[in-house]
Amino acid sequence: MSATRRRPLVSGNWKMHKDHLETIHACSELGLRLGRDESAAVDVSIHPPFTDLRSAQSVIEAEGVPVSLGAQNCASADSGAFTGEVSAVMLARLRVEYVIVGHSERRAMFGEDDEVVAAKLRAVFRNGMVPICCVGEDAAERDAGQTADRLQAQVRAAIGDLPGGDVARMVIAYEPVWAIGAGEPATPDDAQQAAATIRSEVAEVAGAPAAAGLRILYGGSVGPDSAVPLASVSDIDGLLVGGASLDPGAFTEIVKGVATTLR
Numbered sequence: 001m002s003a004t005r006r007r008p009l010v011s012g013n014w015k016m017h018k019d020h021l022e023t024i025h026a027c028s029e030l031g032l033r034l035g036r037d038e039s040a041a042v043d044v045s046i047h048p049p050f051t052d053l054r055s056a057q058s059v060i061e062a063e064g065v066p067v068s069l070g071a072q073n074c075a076s077a078d079s080g081a082f083t084g085e086v087s088a089v090m091l092a093r094l095r096v097e098y099v100i101v102g103h104s105e106r107r108a109m110f111g112e113d114d115e116v117v118a119a120k121l122r123a124v125f126r127n128g129m130v131p132i133c134c135v136g137e138d139a140a141e142r143d144a145g146q147t148a149d150r151l152q153a154q155v156r157a158a159i160g161d162l163p164g165g166d167v168a169r170m171v172i173a174y175e176p177v178w179a180i181g182a183g184e185p186a187t188p189d190d191a192q193q194a195a196a197t198i199r200s201e202v203a204e205v206a207g208a209p210a211a212a213g214l215r216i217l218y219g220g221s222v223g224p225d226s227a228v229p230l231a232s233v234s235d236i237d238g239l240l241v242g243g244a245s246l247d248p249g250a251f252t253e254i255v256k257g258v259a260t261t262l263r
């Protein structure tokens, strides 16, 4: 199903790390380290905390840093009495291009179910940005042999009745919960099998062209050593990097590895 290579994407999810001053430094450093060769071959996004986005935008634009701005979450509504929330409208105004929705930490710790994730995904599209929708099984589901069932259910709930053209543009990140922050990623074979399951479910729900266009990332304990083998399997189109993305040196190494391998 993956005859043609999709353009790779390497995204850094900074989670709740770095204040806006640290973000300014990190963005500048990425600008010094990332060259034209990488940006010609790979899309790169960074996802700092909300309070850092304006600072990151300024540095990226002023210094021509070859990365797209990303967010980690958004509200499902565009405005209203939702204390503490940040809307997709606001993110789009900051020229955010990618928004992560349905990260397992939000599903597990902040009660986001499939319905909430689907509503957020639609808010991202409504405001002209690209959602990176996270799916993945936890350790108990894996041990019970339920990985495929879990992935299919999450994918179906997320993309539901979306037009195929939207699905083709979006990104799904396969993030097995048991691999996040564990220090040990899934094997490339396991990641490929999960990604193939995701892609065939997308084909069933949204049609073959959507499945052929959609990018699938792997996330969970990716580091400079595991990046290339994981990104090289046929149904994986890039990486969603947590801890290693906090260090501009390690993140650049990951981006360069993917750029060199998949160019």
Ligand code: 13P
Pocket: 013, 103, 175, 179, 180, 181, 182, 183, 219, 220, 221, 222, 240, 241, 242, 243, 244
């Ligand atoms: P780690 O790379 O730190 O395991 O985090 C993965 C992740 O959750 C990215 O969204």
